[in-house]
Amino acid sequence: MSIDTINDADSVSESPSPEPSSTPLKRRLVGGGQSLAARSEPMLWLHGGALVICVVMIIGLLLLVLYQGATTFWPVAITQVRTLDGDTVLGEVTRNDHYHLGYGDIGTFSEPVREEAVALLNPIFQKKLSKIEDRDGVAEFINRQSESVERSLQKLTSGLPQVVEAPAIQRNALTDGISQLLSAKQSSIETQVASDIKTALQADDTGAALFALWQSWQDAEAAWSSTPNPDAMLDAIQSDGDVLSSIYGNRFLTLQSFDVETAAHRRLFRTGNYELTNEHFTWVSDFATEPDSESDPEWAVLFERLTWGRFYGVPKELQVDGEATETDPQAVWAKFLELHPVVRDRWHQRRDLEISDTGQINHELEQARLDLRSIELANGKDSPEWEEANKQFLAEKEKLDKAFAEIRSQIQSLDDENDRYQMIVTTSTGQEHAIPLADIVRTYPANQLGFSERLGIYFSRWWEFLSDDPREANSEGGVFPAIWGTVVMTLLMSVVVVPFGVLAALYLREYAKAGLMVSIVRIAINNLAGVPSIVFGVFGLGFFCYLIGASIDQLFFEAKLPSPTFGTGGIMWAALTLALLTLPVVIVATEEALAAVPRSMREGSLACGATKWQTIRRIVLPRAMPGIMTGMILAMARGAGEVAPLMLVGAVKLAPELPMDGHVPFVHLERSFMHLGFHIYDLGFQSQNSEAAKPMVFTTTLLLIALIALMNLLAIGLRSRLKKKFAYSQF
């Protein structure tokens, strides 16, 4: 139906056509004309609109994650500003925002900053009072506010320490006295205050006069508040009427000032240098900075370190054995670039020694101890067998201790060599700080970089993120163990859930006789999909870890008890728990796929003399495979993104030891593991340094989404290949 015909119909129905004979026919042709539902367009708009809203929400979320996640690692310039407090802030600007600055905030500022803030706020305050004066007169306005002013005054009075400590009789006398005085002299006080304010507003320099007035009233109130006892305070306001009107005026202006605020711009600087300043980030408000003090110092250098987070400063000298070799930043940098790779090489050697060689010795020692312990369990302590084994164990231990000491000494010598080199860096506040070269992971003079160098740093950070272990409570370094854990756990889960789900669905669809029992089972399976995932976590912990795992420990790992092997969270239990969680998805999808296999194909096979199982295996299953794959994809997507149950059954904050290594039996399914979803939770909500962790949350989310998308794409590719094979071309 074209637009033209619709318009025709409308014009026809609105204005009767001169030839009545053609009208009804035309109306019929364009679909009723009267009923909105008779035309499909309104529903089309509704459906289209719903789709657009869904798509916009999803794309919006993805774009947010993509933008935030992708920009985390981009090296930005290092900016230096001087604040009016006299501090110099050097760091990367990580966030810009506006906040509401009001008179309430200025108490926390130091003197010069407060002046700036007041200068920002005063014109607004003055404008407000002028407006009141223009509208209905200050006196009238004060009169309307009298009740709240009095309440504020009473509140102030009763809160003063000397009043609180005074006997009740004096307290009551004071408050009653104030009330009486106020009600007696209300109009004169109001007139006084109003005329003072009006005078100030009419002065040449309105702002200055107004704030001089406010200042004087504040001083008067302060003086009165410091009177030592309630009786004296009462005397003071009774004897001198000006005191009361000053206090009253101050209360009025203070109350009015609450409504005055302005939007102030501020920036969050990542300043690092945690060991010196005890903070990683500093807010700097624009009004609190010295004008024209902002610069990008040429030799501002960012250091990413093994510990303590980032360091920002200017290289001063490079020390070898405590002697300064270079003192000019340029030369220091050149020398640093020459020395750093060598030092880092030594550091890598040292780490390898520490992790793999020491790890090997520890493993052997533990093995020897376990052997001894099993003999002890089998034959009892102090039995001849045990004595014999103990002797062996001690000999072994001595040997291993010796090897261990040797490795320690190697490590020590590498450390000693590395300790010779350090860089002295001047911070923005002029402090000098020594950074050992071995501690520096990555460093660059941010303000001298060209685009390609920035790109290089960007990708090297991504590579570190993807391939390295985490540092600094997970907020720095990489997430390789988490990627590994997520992928392996998801694959393990698929390996478990697909066969079980398919077998169960086959029984339900192919063998079970339709009836009440099958219906109940089917409803139960569908309900299983709606059970909160944390319930599966609790079940997994109770059943897999504590029941089955503990039994396995009793039977096979007795020597290790009381420390559990399988009796605690681990990657296998996590995979099994998630397999349970995703089982309904697979069963339902497989059942659908089996039901979609045409009856004629089964009959064709059976008529050839195939048994039921042969028919299922050769005809039904291959034909249903794309549908089963769909179920697997859904299950994988659900399982890989699930976090809550994992917290209970084996996902941990930090597990650099992968569940696969060079020690027999190579695969250690009992080990706990890291998971990207849990990593996100940990970074976002458990991190000490939440501001630094925030971009990592986005980056990790991006990575998790990319990982799930990749796994799904692989499965979808496989499925489409299968589908092509079964494309049904009838004629």
Add this chain to the structure above:
Amino acid sequence: MPRAQPQKHPFTDTTMQNETMKEPNAQDSSAVATNGQTQLRRLERIAAGEHLPSEIHPEIMDESAILEIKDFCLWYGAKQALFDVSMRIPAGKVTALIGPSGCGKSTLLRSVNRMNDLIDGVRTDGDMQLYDQSILAPDVDVIELRKMMGMVFQKPNPFPMSIFENVVYPLRIDGENNRAVLEEVCERSLRGAALWGEVKDRLHESGLSLSGGQQQRLCIARAIASEPEVLLLDEPCSALDPVSSGKVEDLISELAGQYTVLVVTHNMQQAARVSDYTAFMYLGHLIEYGKTEVIFSEPRLRETEDYTTGRFG
């Protein structure tokens, strides 16, 4: 073709015979009126639940039967679908089952290889004997029975696998993995199904990539791959265009002699063209069964003539 001698036939009911012994060509109004009355009477009586004995031509008794159906009844749950059907299926001949929709011809065909076992609530009575052995006895190995009967369905149902695998499927499920044997059977069956020339260069393409007529011939090739005793064709051409139908019909004629063929069809011309014997069924009853020429030219019963000439049904 000599005219049958109905009096000699033991099953023939003489009263009925008298009614139907009229000259079929008689076109006078009274004859038509009587015909209509008779037909109404007989079919109405059947519809009312009465069982009337079948009109079975005696020539059939001269043929050696490979399959003998004796007083076969079948119920779907409480509903009876076949009533005391007795037929001898001659060996090496093509026998067609005709009749209006719902008359039970497909059910009868599917009972022969016990495909009806797959449907819940099916109950049978009477007997069927293949080579004098009952095929309905509980101790019969259904799988072996089905291997002796190739079956082709109304809609082509090739399996989602290559043409080659489709054809050798019956051998595969028997565990035959010898490549040479499989290839030989594949070629023989495809030649038998007149499909070899069309597909010999693309045996490893999917069976689903063929056209509808080719798919149906592929199914026939599959059905004859295990060299069955009986070939059961359930309306094999109903989903095909005339050209494909013609090819399948030619094929059925060629297969006759080699195999015993039992074919269900809605198409009178097809039945007349391909079959040696024809059985007319109505509402689960076998009405008339005899040589195809006789059934189509001079049937004993008016009802049969009316059906074959399209006056009813």
